[in-house]
Amino acid sequence: MQIARRWLERLSLESFQTQLMGMVYGSGHAVLSRLDPRCMLIWYLFFAVAPWFISSLTVLAGMFLLLAVATVLSRAAPFILFILCLGLIGQVGWLFLLSLFFGGDAESALPLLKLTLKLSVVSLASITVFSGMDPERISDGLLALGMPAAFSFSLSYGYRILPVLLEEFRSVLLSYRLRGKAPAPGRFRYIRLAVYYLKLLVLSFYPLMLATAKRSRTTVEALEVRGFSYGMKNPASRRLKLEHLRTTWRDGVFLGGTAAYVSLLFWLG
Amino acid sequence: MKSKADRYTLTSSQKMMIFVLSMSLYGLSNMFTELIPKLQLGPIELSVEYFAFIPLTLCILFHPLYAAIGAALGEVIFGELMLGQFGGLGELEKFLTFSFAMFVAGSMVRDPRSRLQVGTAAMTGVVIHQLCSSLVDIGKVWIGVEEFEAVPGLAESVVLVEGVGFLNDVLFSGILFALLPTLYLVPRLHGKIEPLLGMKPRERRMRPETDRRRVAVLAIVGVVLGLIAFGAESLSESGFEWGSWDSGLADHLGDGAIWVSIGAAVLVSALVLAVVMLRKKTAADQSGELPHG
Structure with a gap:
């Protein structure tokens, strides 16, 4: 019983995030x-x-x-x-x-x-x-092997941003749970619980979409300030970026x- | 011919924003769907196949091409690469069918405020995607298993399994996780999320501007890549002997079969390397082009 409980604790969203x-x-x-x-x-x-x-x-x-x-x-x-x-x-x-x-x-x-x-x-x-x-190293390797810059950038960006997104998602989900009411015990409790959580999961994406839109704008602006889309088209700057390999x-x-x-x-x- | 003001034009950084937004959101949802357990009731499997509402909503609200490609890439990065489930060529075919279905769904909608159009587009997107993947799966078994006719009942059972899976995915996942959330989210986000990316909302009269030549080139490249992936996959599928069927290659060639397979592996690796090298030379000055229009 204790082992099972310990396993369940490990499976929580929080420990998942830590491992990530x-x-x-x-x-x-x-x-x-x-x-x-x-x-x-x-x-x-x-x-x-x-x-x-x-x-x-x-x-x-x-x-x-x-x-x-x-x-x-x-x-x-x-x-x-x-x-x-x-x-x-x-x-x-x-x-x-x-x-x-x-x-x-x-x-x-x-x-x-x-x-x-x-x-x-x-x-x-x-x-x-x-x-x-390291995500940056993979992305540089992909760039060196000829992948488009947008794809190789997305790879390292995705790796880095995921824990942040997960954190944000957790806080949105928690605030929904604080304000909502979980199904009371009774008939079909587990089915109703599953429906409740799935609905919350979907609803949480509404604030998350708005927040992520803002974040992606900031990201792209930061990229463009460093000359991403024009710099990556220039062979000399690519060579400079990949020189450390x-x-x-x-x-x-x-x-x-x-x-x-x-x-x-x-x-x- | 429409005047320029009526068209929905985007700068290259706005395209990149849509791409990044769609990739990170759909990627995050993919991590969850990989982790949510499945409920198996006999042959019917109640599973949350994917949160299709995220790419659908974004394709309807923004430019469908960039949102669709971004979502498909997000699935590859978060759902496959990070979790170590990257299957190589099979993912290519998934990538293509998924982005194609989402692109079609997004292009269907002329007015994001019309509930009828949004609902039809959401269901069409799911149906196209599931239909494509079921047909590909059936075709793989058809081509991959040489003694297809010889095994009694195999043809019917494959079609039956795929058909049940298709109906289940469309009716369960499609309605609960594509149709209803999309209908809920699109009217709420319309006009709210676009200013955050610094662009005007899509209106009734504005059609998304797509470079026709580029879409045509993308489609042709996609079909060719898909065929290659399909061929290679069925080849590899025929290599594994399922149950008691044997490809017979080992009997004919004896030990030679191993060398044939090594040769094939080396050839494939060399081909990929050669293609990569060639592309590197020719595309050195035009890479990173996709979301930058």
């Missing part, structure tokens, strides 16, 4: 964050595409191990891993039921295990890169080590 803060602002210390973002993105591209075309269980399991280590090194937030597990169970469990329905038996669990491994390799790679690295021996070791490990896996499998 840690993820968004605290990822600069992780080991992988010191690598060159362009190398990390290319590394990610391989692990996002390759698993779909591989059917050897050994290779997939080896890749999974490598990515599990990488995820630990990137210090991903626990709630992200929790959501990942939930999603995997939901997706694969549903497929398993469906295949039982079509006359499969326990043997159909093996291909499904493969599918789970593939899905988790892809997801862990994206967790390692996109939540283990340098590949070092660390990146070489990282990419080379991964390549050696993966080819070893293919040789074994």
